[in-house]
């Protein structure tokens with residue numbers, strides 16, 4: 440019998456070479472990162488980048504994050520500034536994305552940046568992805584490896600469930616360490632968080648020595664991609680619920696909840712990092728079990744709880 444997961448490859452030297460060869464041929468591959476799994480392609484090639492948009496069914500006006508190995512590579516494409524250096528030194532490589540001004544002579548495909556004058560850039564921490572980036576002579580455009588507006592993938596199997604045989608190589612590095620997308624911070628003027636993540640406003644404020652605001656609810660959508668409805672399981676959701684009916688899925692947090700078939704606990708220990716790691720896996724599980732309604736208990740709005748609530752709010756739209 441054919442292995443239905445034949446596209447999911449374990450990481451060894453042979454498979455890494457194969458993956459690198461695919462990227463050099465302007466093909467796409469599924470890659471692990473510390474945040475969520477991504478769909479990677481050559482960011483200097485419009486041919487490769489176009490494949491990303493088409494496969495994800497992503498609107499062309501929603502720009503991609505460009506992933507780099509080091510500063511030397513980055514300098515060719517964007518203008519760096521003091522705030523960037525401070526945050527880079529403290530948090531990179533890691534789950535933070537910086538929006539910076541694009542250089543005129545940048546080789547980035549205009550499609551990857553949705554023709555904007557800014558670029559979102561990130562240095563991922565995942566060791567396998569860093570090995571790949573190191574051996575390439577171009578950066579990678581890597582959005583989350585899900586169809587546009589769907590739940591982001593946190594395992595190689597999730598990526599397979601999104602794209603089946605359209606992605607020929609998915610490198611398997613087990614479940615993602617963090618489980619939520621990177622923090623996106625705009626550094627082109629007064630620093631603003633555009634998408635909350637593991638690295639929160641308090642951590643960033645300390646490094647920059649100023650108060651940092653979160654801008655995701657602004658009426659002016661700064662990034663074309665800060666779409667209101669996102670991360671969606673395609674099932675109606677009710678947030679801040681105290682209880683749920685037996686035929687509804689109930690997502691809870693903390694040990695005061697009973698163990699029932701329809702109760703999905705993000706963290707018995709009331710640990711927000713654990714809850715973040717379990718969130719997308721749980722939403723996908725509930726979707727696969729064909730529930731018609733999801734209720735969610737209140738989640739504390741502190742630390743990575745801010746990012747969890749941001750994703751829940753968008754998923755519920």
Ligand code: TXA
Nearest residue numbers: 474477502503538557558559582583620621662664665
């Ligand atoms: O953790 C992550 O960042 C993951 C992993 C795979 O690295 N990637 C990811 O990419 O979440 P994606 O495409 O799913 O989300 C990218 C976000 C979008 O909301 C997009 O609008 C925003 O970054 N973005 C990209 N370029 C931008 C720009 N120039 N200005 C503002 N926002 C930008």
Ligand code: MG
Nearest residue numbers: 582583591620
């Ligand atoms: Mg995404």
